[in-house]
Amino acid sequence: MNYGVYETVEQWIPEKSRVLDLGTGDGAFLERLIQSRQVVGEGVEKDATLVARCVQRGLVVHQGDIADGLDQHPDGAFDFVLLLGTFQELVQPAEILREAFRVGRQIIVSYSNFAHYRVRLQVMLQGRTPVTHSLPAPWYRTRNLHFLSVADFESFCQDTGITQSRRAFFSVRRQIAVLPNLRAETAVSLLTLSGGVVIPPS
Amino acid sequence: MATEHPSTQLGDLQDQTVAGYRSALGVTHTTTVTLPGIRTQSGFQFEAVDVNFQTLGKLSPARDNAILVCHGLSGNAHLAGTDPQTGRPGWWDFHVGPGKAIDTDKFFVIASNTLGGCTGTTGPGSINPRTGKRFGMDFPRITVRDMVQVQAALLNYLGIEKLFAVIGASMGGMQALAWAVDFPERTRICVPIATCTAHNAMQIAFNEIGRQAIITDALWNGGDYSEPHFPAHGLAVARMVGHVTYLSELAMARKFGRRRQQDASDPHQFSIESYLHHQGDSFVKRFDPNSYLYLTRAIDEFDLFEKAAPEEVLREVQARFLIISFSSDWLYPPPQSRDLVRQLKRAGVAVTYLNLDSEYGHDSFLIDNPPFADVVHHFLNGEYTAAPKRPASSRFVPEI
Numbered sequence: 001m002n003y004g005v006y007e008t009v010e011q012w013i014p015e016k017s018r019v020l021d022l023g024t025g026d027g028a029f030l031e032r033l034i035q036s037r038q039v040v041g042e043g044v045e046k047d048a049t050l051v052a053r054c055v056q057r058g059l060v061v062h063q064g065d066i067a068d069g070l071d072q073h074p075d076g077a078f079d080f081v082l083l084l085g086t087f088q089e090l091v092q093p094a095e096i097l098r099e100a101f102r103v104g105r106q107i108i109v110s111y112s113n114f115a116h117y118r119v120r121l122q123v124m125l126q127g128r129t130p131v132t133h134s135l136p137a138p139w140y141r142t143r144n145l146h147f148l149s150v151a152d153f154e155s156f157c158q159d160t161g162i163t164q165s166r167r168a169f170f171s172v173r174r175q176i177a178v179l180p181n182l183r184a185e186t187a188v189s190l191l192t193l194s195g196g197v198v199i200p201p202s
Numbered sequence: 203m204a205t206e207h208p209s210t211q212l213g214d215l216q217d218q219t220v221a222g223y224r225s226a227l228g229v230t231h232t233t234t235v236t237l238p239g240i241r242t243q244s245g246f247q248f249e250a251v252d253v254n255f256q257t258l259g260k261l262s263p264a265r266d267n268a269i270l271v272c273h274g275l276s277g278n279a280h281l282a283g284t285d286p287q288t289g290r291p292g293w294w295d296f297h298v299g300p301g302k303a304i305d306t307d308k309f310f311v312i313a314s315n316t317l318g319g320c321t322g323t324t325g326p327g328s329i330n331p332r333t334g335k336r337f338g339m340d341f342p343r344i345t346v347r348d349m350v351q352v353q354a355a356l357l358n359y360l361g362i363e364k365l366f367a368v369i370g371a372s373m374g375g376m377q378a379l380a381w382a383v384d385f386p387e388r389t390r391i392c393v394p395i396a397t398c399t400a401h402n403a404m405q406i407a408f409n410e411i412g413r414q415a416i417i418t419d420a421l422w423n424g425g426d427y428s429e430p431h432f433p434a435h436g437l438a439v440a441r442m443v444g445h446v447t448y449l450s451e452l453a454m455a456r457k458f459g460r461r462r463q464q465d466a467s468d469p470h471q472f473s474i475e476s477y478l479h480h481q482g483d484s485f486v487k488r489f490d491p492n493s494y495l496y497l498t499r500a501i502d503e504f505d506l507f508e509k510a511a512p513e514e515v516l517r518e519v520q521a522r523f524l525i526i527s528f529s530s531d532w533l534y535p536p537p538q539s540r541d542l543v544r545q546l547k548r549a550g551v552a553v554t555y556l557n558l559d560s561e562y563g564h565d566s567f568l569i570d571n572p573p574f575a576d577v578v579h580h581f582l583n584g585e586y587t588a589a590p591k592r593p594a595s596s597r598f599v600p601e602i
Contacts, residue, residue, distance in 0.1 A: 042552070048573070051556055055577050058584035060522075062543065063556045072547040
C-alpha cells in the first residue's frame with residue numbers, strides 16, 4: 001500500500017535535516033531516516049504500545065495526537081514535518097497544515113487517491129463503497145474521514161496558497177507518471193508556503 | 203484497628219505485605235554520613251547535615267553510570283532490597299534491581315532520605331546543635347531546592363561529578379526538575395514522573411487538610427512532643443487523606459467496592475475504611491508529624507519558575523528528558539506534565555513524553571507496572587548506550 005512512498009520521502013530529505021514525524025507508528029521509518037540521512041528527528045504517536053517501541057529504538061517521541069504533537073514546538077523548529085498516511089484521517093486537515101507550517105518550513109504529505117480507476121469502477125459498477133489496496137478497510141471500520149483525489153488535493157493547495165514543490169504517484173507496485181488522478185493509488189507531495197500566503201482559518 | 207490488608211496492587215511496598223514477594227537484591231543497608239552544611243533558600247545556615255543513603259550496583263571506572271533516585275513524600279533512603287530491621291522490601295523494589303526498570307547490574311543507584319525527612323537525614327526531629335534539643339518547629343523553612351543542595355553534597359562526598367540520570371516521582375519528580383535546572387552540567391538525563399512544576403490550588407488544599415489534622419491534634423503541642431505522646435492520630439488522618447488522593451475511583455471500586463471488612467469488630471465497617479485505617483496506623487510507626495508538615499510545605503511552595511519565565515529558566519538545561527504521567531492520576535493530572543513538556547520543547551530540550559494508561563491513579567509508579575517499567579528500562583539503557591555518540595548538549599537552536 002505504501003510502495004515507493006518511504007523511498008521517495010527519504011530521497012527528498014537532505015542530510016542532517018530536522019524532522020518531525022507525525023503519526024510515527026513504531027518509529028521504523030524515523031529510525032531509518034536517522035541512520036541513512038543523519039536527521040535530527042522526533043516522532044508523535046497516539047498509541048502507547050507503539051510509543052514504547054519508539055522508546056526501545058532510542059527515538060525521541062511524544063505520546064499525543066497530531067495537534068498536540070505540533071503544539072509542543074516553537075515556530076520554525078523543524079525543516080520537515082511528515083504527515084505520511086494519516087492525512088485523510090485528520091478532522092481538520094487545513095488547520096493541521098497551518099500549524100505544521102508554523103513548526104516546520106516544509107511538509108511532506110502522503111494520501112490515498114480516491115479517484116483511482118478501481119475505486120471508480122467499484123462505485124459505478126457495484127454501487128459499493130470501495131475496498132482497495134490503498135483503502136483496505138470497509139466503510140464501518142475505516143479511519144479515513146475524507147475521501148480526496150489527486151485533483152481535489154491540487155485545488156485544495158491552490159485555494160490555500162500551498163505550493164507542491166515535488167510530487168510522486170504510485171500504484172500498488174510502480175511509480176505513475178501519466179494520468180495520476182486515474183492511475184495512482186497513493187500520492188506524496190512536498191509542500192511549501194510561498195509568497196507569504198497563509199491558509200485561512202476554516 | 204484493622205489487621206494487615208491483603209493488598210497486592212495498591213500503595214507502597216513499605217506499608218503492605220505482598221504474599222510471596224522477595225527482593226532480588228537480598229538484604230540491603232543504608233548508611234548515615236555527616237556532610238558540610240548548606241545555606242537554605244530562606245537564609246538559614248546548617249553547620250552540618252546528616253544524610254542517610256543507600257547505594258546499589260557498581261560505579262563504573264568512568265564514573266558515568268550513577269543514577270540518583272529521589273523519593274516522594276513518604277519514602278526514604280531504603281530504595282530496594284530487604285530492610286534488615288523490618289524485613290520489608292524498599293519502597294521501589296518493584297522497579298530497582300537486577301534487570302529491572304533501573305538495572306542495578308548496569309547502573310550505580312543512589313537514594314538518600316531528603317532534608318527535612320525523618321529516617322536519618324537532618325530534619326525537624328534532629329537535635330538542634332544550638333540548643334541541644336530537637337528542632338521541632340525551630341527547624342528552618344526548607345524548599346525542594348534545599349533538598350537538592352543536600353543531595354549534591356552527597357554526590358560530592360561520593361565523588362560523582364555528573365549523574366547519568368536523576369529520577370523521581372511526585373515530590374521526587376520536583377527534585378529531579380530542580381536538578382536539571384540548578385545543576386545543568388551535572389545532569390545528563392532527567393526523568394520526572396507524575397509530577398509538576400508547581401502545585402495548583404487543589405494539591406495545596408489536600409496538603410493543608412493533612413497539616414490541619416496534625417496541628418489540631420492536642421498532642422502536637424506546637425511541634426514539641428516526644429514519644430509515646432505524639433500526634434499519631436493527626437498524622438494518621440493526614441495519611442488517610444493522602445492515600446485517597448493517590449488512588450483512583452476505579453481502583454478503589456475494584457479493590458474495595460462496598461464490601462465490609464470481615465474481621466472488623468464493627469460489622470458495619472467498609473473495607474475501604476479498614477484499608478485507610480491500616481495505612482494510617484502503619485504510617486505513624488515510621489513517620490514524624492513535624493516532617494510531614496515541613497515536607498508538604500516545601501512541595502506546596504515549590505515553583506520551578508519562581509525566578510524567571512520558563513524559557514529563561516530552561517535555557518541552561520542540558521539534560522535529555524523522559525516525562526511520564528498516568529491517565530488516572532488526578533492528584534498530578536497529565537495536563538501538568540504536558541505543560542512541562544511544551545515548556546521544555548519550546549526551550550529546545552529533547553523530551554520523550556508518555557501518558558501511560560493505568561487505572562491505579564498517582565500510585566501507578568509505585569506498583570508492579572510492566573508497561574511503565576519497560577519504558578523506563580528501555581529509555582535508560584538506550585540513552586546509556588548512545589551517550590558517548592551524542593553531542594554534549596542535546597539542544598538545537600531553532601532557525602529564525
